[in-house]
Amino acid sequence: MPAKGWIEVSDLYCKGCELCISACPQEVMELDMSRLTPKGYHPAHTFKDGCTGCAICALVCPDAAITVYREVTKAVPAAG
Amino acid sequence: MAAPESLVYERPESFTETPTHYCPGCTHGVAHRLVAEVLEEMGVTNRTIGVAPVGCAVFAYNYFDTDFVEAPHGRAPAMATGVKRVLPDRVVFTYQGDGDLASIGMGEIVHAAARGENITVIFINNANFGMTGGQMAPTTLPGMKTTSSPNGRDVESQGYPIRMSEMISTLDGVGYCVRRSLHDPKNIRLAKKAIRTAFETQVRGLGFSMVELLSTCPTNWGMTPVNSLKFVEEHMIPAYPLGDYKVSEAIKQVKI
Ligand SMILES: Cc1ncc(C[n+]2csc(CCOP(=O)(O)OP(=O)(O)O)c2C)c(N)n1
Ligand code: SF4
Ligand code: SF4
Ligand code: SF4
Ligand SMILES: [Mg+2]
Numbered sequence: 001m002p003a004k005g006w007i008e009v010s011d012l013y014c015k016g017c018e019l020c021i022s023a024c025p026q027e028v029m030e031l032d033m034s035r036l037t038p039k040g041y042h043p044a045h046t047f048k049d050g051c052t053g054c055a056i057c058a059l060v061c062p063d064a065a066i067t068v069y070r071e072v073t074k075a076v077p078a079a080g
Numbered sequence: 081m082a083a084p085e086s087l088v089y090e091r092p093e094s095f096t097e098t099p100t101h102y103c104p105g106c107t108h109g110v111a112h113r114l115v116a117e118v119l120e121e122m123g124v125t126n127r128t129i130g131v132a133p134v135g136c137a138v139f140a141y142n143y144f145d146t147d148f149v150e151a152p153h154g155r156a157p158a159m160a161t162g163v164k165r166v167l168p169d170r171v172v173f174t175y176q177g178d179g180d181l182a183s184i185g186m187g188e189i190v191h192a193a194a195r196g197e198n199i200t201v202i203f204i205n206n207a208n209f210g211m212t213g214g215q216m217a218p219t220t221l222p223g224m225k226t227t228s229s230p231n232g233r234d235v236e237s238q239g240y241p242i243r244m245s246e247m248i249s250t251l252d253g254v255g256y257c258v259r260r261s262l263h264d265p266k267n268i269r270l271a272k273k274a275i276r277t278a279f280e281t282q283v284r285g286l287g288f289s290m291v292e293l294l295s296t297c298p299t300n301w302g303m304t305p306v307n308s309l310k311f312v313e314e315h316m317i318p319a320y321p322l323g324d325y326k327v328s329e330a331i332k333q334v335k336i
Binding site: 016 | 091
């Protein structure tokens with residue numbers, strides 16, 4: 001099963017440029033047309049399940065607007 | 081009980097909280113982020129001094145949580161020279177556009193490189209003068225329309241593009257000089273590695289280091305941010321091949 005992840009997009013930084021949307025390998029991102037940031041942009045968000053926490057959206061974001069989390073599915077075996 | 085979560089990525093601590101003034105989708109922001117991540121990973125944020133240019137990056141000092149000075153147009157390598165010579169234990173970098181570095185500042189960059197100044201230069205090539213409204217730069221592609229070459233750059237009357245990395249790499253004072261691109265995730269990762277290597281060159285005292293980054297200007301190119309990335313891939317990379325133009329023997333031994 002692929003890892004389960006999720007993202008938070010900051011309204012302070014997001015400028016709705018769509019670079020994350022076109023880069024997301026799972027195609028789970030879009031602009032949220034129902035919301036405007038204080039600066040007047042439609043911010044990016046995930047609109048369906050399937051985020052793996054791969055952080056490619058954060059890698060291409062010019063505004064460092066995205067925080068990425070991944071669920072820890074199983075205990076990592078101790079090294080050695 | 082909620083499953084335990086782990087943080088995969090967050091905004092670098094080497095950034096201040098100030099949002100940038102860059103246009104949406106402009107890859108100046110990606111270049112800033114990579115520099116911030118590298119400074120943080122090397123643990124040098126609190127002993128770094130940046131030199132800001134004239135150009136869209138003129139407010140860079142508002143975004144990095146490091147010390148900064150602002151140089152007159154094109155003079156960042158000269159100012160960085162002075163700062164580094166007076167404070168040799170600091171990490172000193174310039175951040176310059178192609179108008180700043182390859183046009184008005186051509187003299188300063190060439191002589192700083194020739195002197196082997198132990199500084200790092202982050203060079204943003206977006207093929208125009210972004211800040212002033214998209215005029216032709218020395219790096220504008222043949223045939224490319226800008227506000228000062230409205231029929232497309234005519235090489236007969238306006239000359240040919242200047243390939244800075246190739247030129248700078250011929251100078252003996254240079255330790256590290258490479259060109260990378262910011263147009264996709266793989267290339268962004270490679271760009272970050274190059275920025276890291278450039279700063280490692282400096283902290284080891286191995287000479288002048290420069291990373292040229294092919295970057296977008298969606299506003300003046302008149303394209304969406306996504307189409308601008310395609311323009312970099314299809315039109316800029318053929319004119320400005322990515323690659324390592326100079327990596328000195330000592331830097332090849334550096335493992336990061
Ligand atoms: C001495 C001087 N000459 C000209 C200008 C006008 N000027 C401001 S920015 C700029 C060019 C910026 O282009 P570039 O360095 O490529 O930066 P970009 O905005 O594309 O990132 C020019 C010519 C100036 N500010 N000072
Ligand atoms: S972390 Fe990966 S899968 Fe999740 S939204 Fe970002 S790019 Fe898409
Ligand atoms: S790349 Fe960043 S600024 Fe652009 S839409 Fe996505 S989150 Fe917003
Ligand atoms: S004018 Fe061009 S280079 Fe300057 S911030 Fe806007 S898109 Fe970026
Ligand atoms: Mg420019």
